[in-house]
Amino acid sequence: MSLIIRDMDVSYPGGGRKVLRGFDLDITDGEIYSLIGGSGSGKTTVLNLIAGFLQPSRGRILIDGRDVTDERPHKRNIGMVFQDYALFPHMSVRSNIAFGLRTRNIPRIEVDRRVDDVLELTGLSDRSGRFPSALSGGEKQRVALSRALVYEPSLLLLDEPLSALDASLREGLRKELRKILKGSGTNALYVTHDQMEAVSISDRIGYLRDGRIHEEGAPERMYWRPNKVGTARFMGVSNILKVKGSKDGHLETSIGRIPWSGSALPFIGFRSESLRLSGNGICLKCRVREVEYRGRDLHLDLVSEGTPLKSIVSGVCPPKPGDRIDMFLDPRDIMVLEKDPS
């Protein structure tokens, strides 16, 4: 099972700006691939292209090796889960799920069996007779997922499927969603603007920017070791410093000399949780500007050598604004960042 997109261009009707340019994407082997990016970056456009609701001006789409670029939406054998679920309000849960099987002319007995199986898998067996208006948000979400999975599509497209849910429900469903997707073995393309959701749910993450994949990789690497400044910013790396030069195993930065062996690159960065109140590593003299309590965590606004830094620490014996403190940074947490191509 595979999805391959090659050299895709899309512009909106009436000419204007290209939403995607030279866009490439590969998803294989039952992988969950998350496409992240800011609003207006074209994430949903990618889904609409793959589903066939939009035509590219250039490029090809291959699903399981078959070129579907000119195929009509219902012939592509994909499943799609929408942000607001898009459940058919005039059909029961069972009919919603059976819809895709019936359009494929599968015999009634087989339809019933497969619907029962998927209801069981998603824990909706006792909801099968209900109408969507009588379901909770989480239940609707599971119906939408069941409906898209039941006919075993070659590819599942998910458009911010958790964004309409409460924060508490979202956490729980992430795990469940991943379990169901992995259990089905279907390739999934998951679109979200929430990098934490992408990290916890996917096998691979691609950051969409300026109409193409800016950078992609496994969640841990994208989180701790992004290669590009833009990716680092989007993944929530708040401390990014320009490297002025390197000399005798040190990097010259605005917060001072940092021991470093290796080549000099334009930027380094580290996550705010890497800057600790105690520990080993590089010691940075900081002044506390602001302290923000966020329950378990404390968010510190610091200044070191005139450079603002951010840190997240846990909250026993917190420093106060105005305090001068030493902060510690493990050199292994430092990431080296390339400049973004302009």
Add this chain to the structure above:
Amino acid sequence: MSGNKISANALETAGLYLLPMVFLFLFCLYPLLLMARYGITDDNGRLTLRYLSEVIHDRIFREVIIFTLVQAFVSALVTVLLAIPGAYLLARYSFPGRSVIMAATTVPFVLPSLVLAVGFLGLFGAQGLLNGLIYDVNSFLGTGIPELELLYTGRIIVLAHVFFNFPIALRILNSRFSNLDASLENAARSMGAGRVRTFLFVTLPQMKYSLISSFSLVFTYCMLSLGVILVIGGLNHTLEVELFSLFNDLKVHQGSALFIIGSLLVMLATGIYLWSSTREGGGSDVSLGEGVARKGGRRPGAFTFFLILIYLAMVVIVIFGPLMVVIRESLLSGSGGDITFSWYREVISRQVDPVLSISPLNAILNSLLFGSLTMLISVPLAWMTAHLMLRSRFIGKGLLDLMLLFPLGASSVALGYGLVKAYSGGPVELAGTWYLVVLVHSVIAYPLGARAIYSSLKAVPGDLMKAARSIGAGPLEAYFKVKLPLILPGILIASVFSFAISLGELGATLMVSREAYITMPVFLYRVIEGGGRQIGPMNAFAVILMAITFLSFLGIEAVKHLFTRWGVER
């Protein structure tokens, strides 16, 4: 592949686009333009302003124009003022019977105008119920209460117009009140403003455009009303009544000139309505399909409850009073106060009316037939048009929007007469045929139907069709299995609307129908106009007309249940 897609789309667009446009042009725009042409050309077809200046300088015509404007203004003002408290109470308070009241207000909406006229005759006439009561009171108590002399005055026209248009204003204002941000009122209250001050200075100003749009819509309707004024307006002529008599006297040029002036005035009012109804979040689209008076609202205190009670009692009496009188008169025998069904037997017998040379039963059957045919023509057109309206842009969208307004804002008398003029003596001979009656009913009904379908189409989330397609349904399958069931309520409402409009239409039908194709309202009008008829059969006939209309509207209630069951998210 993509070539196929384009041609299919083009075909679909052409079909959707051409049919309604051609229909509107042939049976609405062209006849109206033809009428307008008679107003500015002489018998030899030469351009002249003679008739226009004649009409403007004639004292009688001027009086007609002024009376039309004044009665419309007063009617609209009274209607809106009466509707404000009702709309507010229904939007803000929850009390037993609220939904019943809202349902009751649909009654005047759908009531054929002549039924109310008959009711007013029974209520306010010299021998009417109220004067009978006054007579009894006077002779019993020896008081000297003067008799009511409302009939055939301007005041009764206003009363009738308030009756018909009150629900429209109530709906527009109620939907706006319901959508208002209540936190603004709470903020004002928290800063120490009293209830009255809050209402006057915080709530009402936010209603500005809804007040303007309800006023201008009611004003438009009052400019164009015909039936009640013909029957109970006495010597008071409005533009529409004057057109009716001018065209009947074959004074085509004067009539057309008057039509031009009237149309300009109506267009002004319609323009104001359109402008104001798109403000304030467009909450002013009135259609019966939309739920009014949302759930929720606080429980009223004792004093408020008392006010609500008085207001509601008034509404119920005003709405059902005249109808009860019609029913009562239809059941009373001429001698004494016995209850009898003989009038009904008389009405549905095949006895041919000596003057009209048609039996009442025939008129009933005509109306049922024409109503059904109107439905068959106007609903598909409305369906196509609704899809067209949904497209954000296409060539001629402005033209379509404009043409859709004509049937709503045009003089029905002029439309009817224009159709006769346009399609008689030429290659296409439609004048005097029964299908012209159906065509004119369809023209008048279908813009309203298009609106009903459009608003249910608009409520279908776009993702549903995408979902159906992605799951594997082809375009047709997705349409029939997903979209059509969801817009079915709109289609049903459009059907009932068309049927009811055909059933109640008077002005255009009077102009186009021959004796053999008389409809129920025309029959009723001829009976009243003839005078000297028995009151019983007239009322029985009116009750039957009313009953058929109401039965068809029960369908809408059923439709509402579908909506609730699906809980369609909007």
